[in-house]
Amino acid sequence: MPSPFDEMRTRGSAVSMFLASLGLVSFAAAQPVLPAAPQEPPAGMIWVPAGEFTMGSDRPEARPDERPAHRVRVDGFWIDATEVTNKQFAAFVEATGYVTTAERKPDWEELKKQVPPGTPKPPDEVLVAGSLVFTPPARAVDLRDFSQWWSWTPGADWRHPQGPESSIDDMEDYPVVHVSWEDANAYCRWAGRRLPSEAEWERAARLGHDAEQYAWGTELTPGGTHMANIWQGAFPYRNTQEDGYVGAAPVGSFPPNEIGLYDMAGNVWEWTSDRFRTDTYAERAKRIKPGGFADNPAGSAETADPRNPWAGDSRVQRGGSFLCHASYCESYRPSARMATPPDTGLSHLGFRTVRTPEMAAHEDAPDQPTEQGR
Secondary structure, rough: OOOOOOOOHHEEEEEHHHHHHOOOOOOOOOOOOOOOOOOOOOOEEOOOOOOOEEEEEOOOOOOOOOOOOOEEEEEEEEEOOOOOHHHHHHHHHHOOOOOOHHHHOHHHHHHHOOOOOOOOOOOOOOOOOOOEEEEEOOEEEEOOOOHEEEEEEEEEOOOOOOOOOOOOOOOOOOOOOOOOOOHHHHHHHHOOOEOHHHHHHHHHHHHHOOOOOOOEOOOHHHOOOOOOOOOOOOOEEEOOOOOOOOOOOOOOOOOOOOOOOOOOOOEEEEEEEEOOOOOOHHHHHHHOOOOEEEEOOOOOOOOEOOOOOOOOOEEEEEOOOOOOOOOOOOOOOOOEEEEEOOOOOOOOOOOOOOOOOHHHHHHOOOOOOOOOOO
């Protein structure tokens, strides 16, 4: 079995890797009775009321960075009903002229901070704009070697998700991908929103199914219904497409969760605001008094990411993607965490945004919530 930290690597690690290698269904469910939003909801957003929930997991499939399960409380907020789409991101780019990380030539002075010390500078023809693209092998491969299915692809970006010959024509309603954490934050500033904290994201995903294995309950496919866009078959070389999709799906193609949020599991990973550490939950749990909870936790002040040991910063992603499979990562569980540095773009990584009543009132994004152990 591969290490649970082997699934994704950084933009910087992609350079080192290159160098080393030279349909809609219905879902009837009881809807929770929730407090009303304090204001009219922003278009396309769902209100998540303040409350407590169980964050993380102690289940057998939970990885060390998901443990221990602990009680958390968050304030109320609005969150996008779907992942940000190509259409929405295109409107931002058209309005601002923004150029994404994947569309810029990499800066070696920055990249060399994310690779082993002493790594030689690659030739200029290697340092070109691009991103990491999932490229399935033709046969079974060693799952410990992610380079068998990830390819650094010059010319891959949000407009060209599979490389320079591809496009997003007729894909307006697909989630935007190949966006770095920096790109996602730029969109948020333009839209008057921000990225969710991990706690906010998990609260929104779990509402109505606290502490359960999946965002919808305890069965992966209840009654034979596919609840998320994930991998079926043999990862990474054969996808049987039993859920109808081999790659990303248009947003809203699968049943929503209890409060009307789509794709909180599978489809594409989603950036959050938090820095990643494997011991975040363990350290947090030490500060929570018996019977208490962590109030609006915002993650760690510093990064420690064994997936990206030379990166000075690594940000958490949530939700899993169309590549997740039980034999490899099973990250369509709401407690699952992944992370990469903020300049990373991938063909299965996007985001959604949040907005608070304070932001709506003042039209200025507040600081991220700070953690208080109670």
